[in-house]
Amino acid sequence: MKYYSTRDTGRRHPHALAEAAFIGLAPDGGLFVPERIPQVDMACVERLAERSYADMAAYVAGLIMDDLDADMLSGAVHAAYDFPIRLHDIGEGHYTLELFHGPTFAFKDFGARFMGRIAGLLNGGRELTVLAATSGDTGSAVAHGFLGVEGVRVVILYPSGKVSPLQEAQMTTIGGNICPLRVDGTFDDCQRLVKEMFGDAELRSRMRITSANSINLLRWLPQAFYYFYGWTAWRRATGGKTPDIVVPSGNYGNLAAGMLARRMGLPVRRFVAASNANDVVPEFLRTREYRPRPSVRTVANAMDVGAPSNFERMVWLYGGDMEAMRRDLCGYSCGDDEILALIAEQKARFGYVSDPHSAVGYGAAKALGVDGFWLSTAHAAKFGDVIARATGVEPPLPEALAAAMGKVRHAVDIAAEAGALKEYLLSM
Numbered sequence: 299m300k301y302y303s304t305r306d307t308g309r310r311h312p313h314a315l316a317e318a319a320f321i322g323l324a325p326d327g328g329l330f331v332p333e334r335i336p337q338v339d340m341a342c343v344e345r346l347a348e349r350s351y352a353d354m355a356a357y358v359a360g361l362i363m364d365d366l367d368a369d370m371l372s373g374a375v376h377a378a379y380d381f382p383i384r385l386h387d388i389g390e391g392h393y394t395l396e397l398f399h400g401p402t403f404a405f406k407d408f409g410a411r412f413m414g415r416i417a418g419l420l421n422g423g424r425e426l427t428v429l430a431a432t433s434g435d436t437g438s439a440v441a442h443g444f445l446g447v448e449g450v451r452v453v454i455l456y457p458s459g460k461v462s463p464l465q466e467a468q469m470t471t472i473g474g475n476i477c478p479l480r481v482d483g484t485f486d487d488c489q490r491l492v493k494e495m496f497g498d499a500e501l502r503s504r505m506r507i508t509s510a511n512s513i514n515l516l517r518w519l520p521q522a523f524y525y526f527y528g529w530t531a532w533r534r535a536t537g538g539k540t541p542d543i544v545v546p547s548g549n550y551g552n553l554a555a556g557m558l559a560r561r562m563g564l565p566v567r568r569f570v571a572a573s574n575a576n577d578v579v580p581e582f583l584r585t586r587e588y589r590p591r592p593s594v595r596t597v598a599n600a601m602d603v604g605a606p607s608n609f610e611r612m613v614w615l616y617g618g619d620m621e622a623m624r625r626d627l628c629g630y631s632c633g634d635d636e637i638l639a640l641i642a643e644q645k646a647r648f649g650y651v652s653d654p655h656s657a658v659g660y661g662a663a664k665a666l667g668v669d670g671f672w673l674s675t676a677h678a679a680k681f682g683d684v685i686a687r688a689t690g691v692e693p694p695l696p697e698a699l700a701a702a703m704g705k706v707r708h709a710v711d712i713a714a715e716a717g718a719l720k721e722y723l724l725s726m
C-alpha cells in the first residue's frame with residue numbers, strides 16, 4: 299500500500315508508510331490517505347472482536363498497512379491496546395461506546411498508542427526524538443503512546459501556568475523516555491519553537507526529529523478500528539444491523555475515520571457530526587456553505603476548532619461529491635448551557651455522568667432519535683469543574699489520575715527561545 303496527499307489528485311507522489319508517518323503533513327499541505335480502500339470481511343471482524351479488541355484491530359490494520367509483517371504488526375497492536383473498550387447501555391435504548399479507558403482517559407489514546415508502537419516498528423530502534431507542543435491533553439496521549447518505545451525520546455513542550463494541575467501531573471510524572479519542558483510562554487510559543495526546530499537544517503543534520511500531531515496518518519487510521527468493534531458490540535446487544543453513529547467532533551479526525559470504516563464495508567445507516575458552538579460542519583450540512591472561522595471557547599474545549607483539518611479527508615472520501623456526503627451525514631450542535639443541562643439530565647435520569655464532549659453526543663442521539671450509539675471521548679473526571687457546574691458534585695478521580703496527582707513532578711524549565719530549546723535537545 300502506498301499513501302498519497304489528499305491534494306495529489308494526479309497521484310504523482312506515492313509515499314511508503316514510514317515516509318508518510320515521519321513527514322506528518324504532506325509536502326503540498328494536504329493530508330495523507332491510502333491509495334485504495336480495502337474491503338473487510340465482517341464475519342471475520344465479528345469473530346475476532348469476540349476474542350479481543352487487539353485481535354480485531356490487527357486484522358483491520360493488516361488490510362490497510364499490508365506492507366508490514368503480520369506478526370510484528372499484531373505484536374505492536376497488542377502492546378498498544380492493553381486497555382478496555384466498552385459499549386455501555388445507559389438505559390432506555392441509549393448506548394454509548396466508551397473510548398476513555400486508556401492511560402490518559404480520552405479517546406486520543408487509541409490513535410497515539412497505535413502511532414507510538416507502529417512508529418517504533420518502522421523506526422527499528424534508531425535514535426529518534428518526537429517533538430510535541432501541547433495545550434494540555436495531546437502531550438500526555440503522545441507521551442503514553444511512545445512510552446518505553448526503544449530508541450525514541452519524547453520532548454513535550456507545554457506553556458507554564460496554562461495547563462490544568464491534572465494535565466501537568468499527567469505529563470510530568472511519567473518518567474522513562476518522556477521529557478517534559480515547561481516553557482515560559484504561551485501555547486503558540488511552544489508551537490513556534492517546535493516549528494523552528496523543524497526548520498533548523500543544522501539541528502536536523504545532527505539528530506532525527508519528528509512530530510506526532512493529530513493529522514498524522516498513524517494517528518488517523520487506527521481511529522477507524524473501534525467503529526468495527528462498536529458495531530459488533532451494538533449488534534450483539536440489540537440485534538440491530540445498521541446503526542446510526544454519533545461522533546462528538548472538533549478537528550474531525552474521528553468522524554473521518556468512521557467514514558473510512560464505512561467505505562471499508564462497515565454497515566452504518568448515517569453518521570452524525572455533533573459539535574459545540576463551533577458548528578462549521580453542521581452549518582455546512584444545513585446550508586451547503588463551508589465557512590471556516592476562528593474558534594470560540596466552550597466547556598467542551600477539545601472540540602473548539604473553527605477550521606477542522608480533517609474535513610479535507612471527508613471530502614476526499616466522497617471524491618468531492620458534497621451532495622453524497624450530505625445524504626450520509628447529519629449535523630447537530632449545541633451551546634454551553636445546553637451541554638450543562640444534558641450532563642445534569644443524564645445524571646438525574648440514568649445515574650450516568652458524561653464529560654462535556656460525550657454529552658454533546660447524547661444530545662444529538664436524543665434530538666435526532668438515533669438508533670445506534672454515540673462515541674464517548676473522555677472520562678468525566680478530566681472535566682471535574684464542568685461536571686460540578688452542571689450537577690453540583692465533582693466526579694471522583696479514577697485511581698490512576700489520583701495517583702498521578704500525588705507523584706513528584708519532573709519538568710525542565712526553559713525560556714521561549716529557539717536557542718534554548720536547541721541547546722537542550724543537543725545536550726540530551
Ligand SMILES: *Cc1c(COP(=O)(O)O)cnc(C)c1O
Nearest residue numbers: 547548549550551552600675676
Ligand atoms: C480531540 C477530542 C475530540 C474531537 O475529536 P476530533 O477527532 O478532533 O474531531 C472530542 N472529544 C475529546 C475529549 C477530545 O479530546
